[in-house]
Amino acid sequence: MIEIDAGKCNACGLYNMDLYAQSRGIACRNLVGNQGMLNRVRSFRRAIGLERRERIFGVLTLGYPAVRFSNKVLGRSLPLQWNGEPARS
Numbered sequence: 001m002i003e004i005d006a007g008k009c010n011a012c013g014l015y016n017m018d019l020y021a022q023s024r025g026i027a028c029r030n031l032v033g034n035q036g037m038l039n040r041v042r043s044f045r046r047a048i049g050l051e052r053r054e055r056i057f058g059v060l061t062l063g064y065p066a067v068r069f070s071n072k073v074l075g076r077s078l079p080l081q082w083n084g085e086p087a088r089s
Contacts, residue, residue, distance in 0.1 A: 010057035021062050031059040 014030055021028040035056040038044055050056070 014058045014060055017060060025064070027063050027065045029061045031061060034059040 018028045018030060035058055038056050038059065
């Protein structure tokens with residue numbers, strides 16, 4: 001039987017949501033540590049309908065950025081090197 005660590009599965013799920021949101025132009029922030037605080041606040045747990053044995057494993061905020069910059073800085077590209085191949089610019 002394979003044991004699955006809920007925390008690690010949750011991290012992968014949050015990361016996938018983060019990547020998808022960013023690919024759609026949505027700002028995303030992973031609020032590390034807030035899940036522990038929210039798990040202890042009974043009024044919050046009651047408000048979102050969590051049962052006694054259920055836990056929050058991650059907190060993610062999503063939204064559209066308030067500011068869209070039209071004067072983005074265009075700089076030089078840096079040389080990249082992948083897996084021992086020669087650097088490219």
